Amino acid sequence: MLRLEPRFAARARSGLFWFTVVLILLFMTIPAVVVIATSFSPSELVTFPPAGLSLKWYVRAVTYPDFQNAFINGLIVTSFASTLALITGSAVAYLIDRYAFPGRAALEAVLSSPLIVPHFTTGLGFLMLGVALGINQGYAIVIVTHVLLVLPFVTRSVYVSLRNIDPHLERAAANLGASPGRVLTRITVPLLLPGMAGGWLVAAVLSLTEFTASLYVTDAGTQTLPVAMYTYIREYSDPTIAAISAILILATTLVMFIADQIFGLGRILSIDAH
Amino acid sequence: MRTDNEAAPPPPPAADPAANAVELVGVSKNFGAVAAVHTVTLAIRQGEVLTLLGPSGCGKTTLLNIIAGFEEPTRGRIQIDGRDVTLTPPHLRDTGMVFQNYALFPHMNVFENVAFGLSMRRMPKARIAIEVSRALEMVKLEGLGGRRVRQLSGGQQQRVALARAIVIQPKVLLLDEPLSALDKNLRGQMQIELKELHDRTGLTTVFVTHDQGEALSLSDRIVVLNRGEIQQIAAPLELYRRPANGFVASFIGDINHLPPAECHRYGSDILFRLTPAIELAMPARADLALRDDQKAHIFVRPEHLRIADETGEGRNRVLCQVVTHVYQGTHTLTRVEAVGLGLLQLRIPGGEIIERTPPGSRIVVTINLDEATVLAEA
Ligand SMILES: Nc1ncnc2c1ncn2[C@@H]1O[C@H](COP(=O)(O)OP(=O)(O)OP(=O)(O)O)[C@@H](O)[C@H]1O
Ligand SMILES: [Mg+2]
Numbered sequence: 001m002l003r004l005e006p007r008f009a010a011r012a013r014s015g016l017f018w019f020t021v022v023l024i025l026l027f028m029t030i031p032a033v034v035v036i037a038t039s040f041s042p043s044e045l046v047t048f049p050p051a052g053l054s055l056k057w058y059v060r061a062v063t064y065p066d067f068q069n070a071f072i073n074g075l076i077v078t079s080f081a082s083t084l085a086l087i088t089g090s091a092v093a094y095l096i097d098r099y100a101f102p103g104r105a106a107l108e109a110v111l112s113s114p115l116i117v118p119h120f121t122t123g124l125g126f127l128m129l130g131v132a133l134g135i136n137q138g139y140a141i142v143i144v145t146h147v148l149l150v151l152p153f154v155t156r157s158v159y160v161s162l163r164n165i166d167p168h169l170e171r172a173a174a175n176l177g178a179s180p181g182r183v184l185t186r187i188t189v190p191l192l193l194p195g196m197a198g199g200w201l202v203a204a205v206l207s208l209t210e211f212t213a214s215l216y217v218t219d220a221g222t223q224t225l226p227v228a229m230y231t232y233i234r235e236y237s238d239p240t241i242a243a244i245s246a247i248l249i250l251a252t253t254l255v256m257f258i259a260d261q262i263f264g265l266g267r268i269l270s271i272d273a274h
Numbered sequence: 275m276r277t278d279n280e281a282a283p284p285p286p287p288a289a290d291p292a293a294n295a296v297e298l299v300g301v302s303k304n305f306g307a308v309a310a311v312h313t314v315t316l317a318i319r320q321g322e323v324l325t326l327l328g329p330s331g332c333g334k335t336t337l338l339n340i341i342a343g344f345e346e347p348t349r350g351r352i353q354i355d356g357r358d359v360t361l362t363p364p365h366l367r368d369t370g371m372v373f374q375n376y377a378l379f380p381h382m383n384v385f386e387n388v389a390f391g392l393s394m395r396r397m398p399k400a401r402i403a404i405e406v407s408r409a410l411e412m413v414k415l416e417g418l419g420g421r422r423v424r425q426l427s428g429g430q431q432q433r434v435a436l437a438r439a440i441v442i443q444p445k446v447l448l449l450d451e452p453l454s455a456l457d458k459n460l461r462g463q464m465q466i467e468l469k470e471l472h473d474r475t476g477l478t479t480v481f482v483t484h485d486q487g488e489a490l491s492l493s494d495r496i497v498v499l500n501r502g503e504i505q506q507i508a509a510p511l512e513l514y515r516r517p518a519n520g521f522v523a524s525f526i527g528d529i530n531h532l533p534p535a536e537c538h539r540y541g542s543d544i545l546f547r548l549t550p551a552i553e554l555a556m557p558a559r560a561d562l563a564l565r566d567d568q569k570a571h572i573f574v575r576p577e578h579l580r581i582a583d584e585t586g587e588g589r590n591r592v593l594c595q596v597v598t599h600v601y602q603g604t605h606t607l608t609r610v611e612a613v614g615l616g617l618l619q620l621r622i623p624g625g626e627i628i629e630r631t632p633p634g635s636r637i638v639v640t641i642n643l644d645e646a647t648v649l650a651e652a
Contacts, residue, residue: 168377171344174364175371176391176442183365186390190381 032249039242046239057243067244070228074208076139077224081146082154082203086196088147089154097162122148123213130217137219145217149210150203157202161195162188194262201259205252294353295320295446295478296341301350303336303502310336312502313350318446323472323479325489328499329525334482335374337499338448341480343367355445365394370444370477374451376435378423384410384434385419391442409441412471429460436468440475447479453488465492486526490514498522515645523573523647528607530579530618532572534651537564546572546643549614554590556643562650569651576607576621578645581631582638590641594618599628610639 034048039057041050061067095101096108126145130136165188173187174180211226218227225248233241296318303311311333318324326334339345341352343364351360359367370391378387388409392402410416413433423431432452439447452468453461469492472479483489489496490510498505498513498521505525506518517523524531535546535554543555544564554572564570582591594610597617606627608620620639631637 166375166377168373168375169379171342171364172371172373172377172379172438173390174344175342175367175369176438177365177368177394178390179365180363182394187379 035242036246036249038239039246041239041242044238046237046242057239058247060238060240061243061247064232064240066228066232067225070223070225073139073142073218073222074224077142077146077222078204078207080139080143081150081207082200084143085147085151085154085203086158086200089151089199090158090192090196092151093155093159093162097159119149119210119212120216123216126213127216136217137221139222141217142214142222142224145213146207146210149213150206153206154199154203157195157199158192161192164195165191197262198259201255205255209248209252293320294318295322295355296480297351297353298337298341299351299353301337301340301347301352303333303340303345304348309502311340311347314502314504316497316504316507318478318480319494321476321478322494323481323492325481325483325493325496326499327483327486327489327496327525328505330484332499333502334484334499335450336502338371338450338480338482341446342369342371342448368442368445369448370439370442370446371448372432372435372439372450372452374454376431376455378431378434378438380423382423383419384415384421384423384426387423387434388419388438388441391438395442405441406437409437412440412474413437414467428456429464432456432464436471440471440477443475444477447477449479449481451482451484453483454485461488468492490526498525500525517573517647520571520573520649523649528576528619528621529573529647530576532574532615534569534571537568537570538566539564546570548572552592552612552614554641554643556646556648562648564648564650571649571651572643573647573649574641574643575645576619578642579618579620580640580642581620581622581627582640588640590643591638592641594637594639596631596633596635596637598633601625601628610637612639 037050038046038048040053040055041047042052042054042056043050092107096104123145126141126148127136130141135141169191170183170187173183178186208224209226210224211230214224214227215230218224223231225244229241229244294317296316298314298316301311301314301316302309314337326337328334336345340347341354343359343362347360351358353359354367354369379390382390385406388406389402392405397405406419407416410419413436415430415433415437418426418430423434426434432455436452449468453464456464465488468481481489481492490513493510495507495509496513497507500521506513506522508516508518513522513526517526520531523529532554533548535548538545538547539558540555542558544558544562546554546556548554582588592612592615594612597609597611600607600609604623606622606625608622608627608631610618610620612618618639618641
């Protein structure tokens with residue numbers, strides 16, 4: 001049997017550890033790396049590795065009218081959807097956290113369901129419903145679909161923040177003479193704000209990049225960026241698509257980074273032990 | 275000595291209920307099958323410091339929460355300042371609570387924390403500023419109003435919590451183990467400061483602790499609780515000298531619980547036969563109605579056990595073997611073993627006993643029962 005000197009064995013183990021970490025990181029980022037590298041390619045075809053360096057596809061991406069419209073559509077849908085989801089999600093989270101009511105467990109389960117119901121099911125369902133109700137055109141159906149898709153994330157984010165509020169704080173406020181309404185506005189909501197803002201941002205990113213369900217419920221006038229990108233690659237095969245993807249990757253990474261810096265995503269995605 | 279042991283006359287029933295700051299009448303609280311508080315009847319007098327003392331889980335916090343209005347009692351009534359508040363929500367009760375973890379508002383600075391209760395009472399801003407700085411001065415935090423609460427040490431947070439509670443001049447100040455999160459030195463200092471603060475404010479105070487030393491040094495009266503029931507309500511000295519039952523006797527201070535004894539009257543004495551070989555005598559007392567042959571439990575403090583002098587005289591002599599000495603600075607706690615009595619603890623001033631009687635040596639101990647607690651077996 002091979003026996004290593006302990007110090008060497010420890011070093012080998014830590015070397016192996018870091019090798020594995022780097023490998024995993026590489027694996028996870030490789031699609032993004034390929035896309036970003038391709039976006040700078042001067043060639044007309046999507047090739048990897050690129051044969052030079054050029055920004056012309058970026059120029060085309062940001063000046064292409066369909067992308068411009070889709071981006072604005074996306075902003076409209078996202079701001080309405082995230083905000084509506086935030087309002088509904090906060091109310092639901094508060095109800096679940098504070099009140100025992102029949103069906104509370106069921107509500108909790110339903111809320112986590114869009115995480116497992118495939119997006120195409122949601123999209124198809126809303127499309128059929130929209131057709132039946134005659135509202136399958138316009139922003140409303142897109143917004144409603146997105147609200148449903150991001151609601152669980154927002155709700156969870158607010159719920160976790162609620163759970164992290166020390167219940168003694170609200171008691172202390174009541175003890176000092178604050179009525180339930182003033183406890184809510186002076187203590188609970190201010191303490192929830194980071195969770196609400198973080199939840200809103202996560203929802204915005206999810207909504208802005210959502211493709212599958214959006215494909216069903218958008219039309220030429222309301223299509224969002226991912227749908228416009230899909231339409232684009234069915235017609236063209238130049239690296240514009242890589243450039244717009246790179247922009248999207250950069251933008252979402254930036255937003256998530258800021259969200260993490262300001263609100264702490266760890267807090268949004270898990271329950272602290274206190 | 276005897277007169278000390280006369281039963282104290284029961285306090286006259288208060289004719290005017292408003293003379294009591296808080297009254298609990300037959301209060302019970304069940305959590306499912308757990309009876310956290312069981313038919314507690316208690317009158318808290320205006321301006322006194324009343325301590326709720328008992329082991330963990332005995333219902334101290336629950337009782338405090340019932341007074342503050344955070345828990346609704348399953349049965350019973352609560353009055354604050356002569357007004358029935360059983361169904362009054364917490365924000366209309368005018369109590370000031372200091373929580374065990376202080377519960378300072380993390381999104382407000384020190385000033386805003388202390389000002390919170392006053393602004394809820396819609397006091398004008400200028401007066402709030404005056405009151406807050408007065409309160410901060412009382413807890414020795416003047417000038418720290420602008421600090422964020424996260425930048426404060428544990429002791430400072432505790433003072434902010436105190437200032438926040440006293441600034442509203444509550445009808446009763448409720449302190450839930452306010453010192454338990456502090457280190458030992460700081461705790462001693464805060465005990466003294468709490469006492470001074472009470473002298474200055476005169477606020478009726480309910481103090482919760484499971485530390486009997488804290489209770490004995492801070493309270494006008496102590497309520498000993500066990501499993502949600504009141505065991506005894508008494509002033510510290512009386513509690514120490516005349517515990518009402520075995521639980522209180524063992525919970526308050528160190529005490530030796532002797533094996534059950536059979537008692538006989540003998541002239542003006544009562545004799546307790548602990549073992550066939552050991553009989554202890556105690557002067558008969560008016561408050562002790564013991565029948566001959568009745569079983570009794572004897573509790574005696576370590577300071578009432580002495581090492582017998584050389585003359586070989588004196589009563590209640592028991593031959594013992596030294597087991598250990600624990601030196602405690604001003605005194606030594608010595609454990610000895612006596613055949614048939616088990617381990618006994620002595621409190622002996624100074625430390626020279628350690629060298630004089632090393633573990634294993636045989637000594638004669640006298641047990642003075644003059645101030646012992648004797649509880650007859652039913
Ligand atoms: N909300 C609750 N739900 C269920 N049981 C509870 C609740 N609050 C308290 N209890 C139970 O009631 C009993 C008394 O609890 P309480 O917190 O009043 O004890 P305590 O004397 O304050 O103890 P400690 O010294 O540990 O703080 C305990 O058995 C506890 O488990
Ligand atoms: Mg407690």
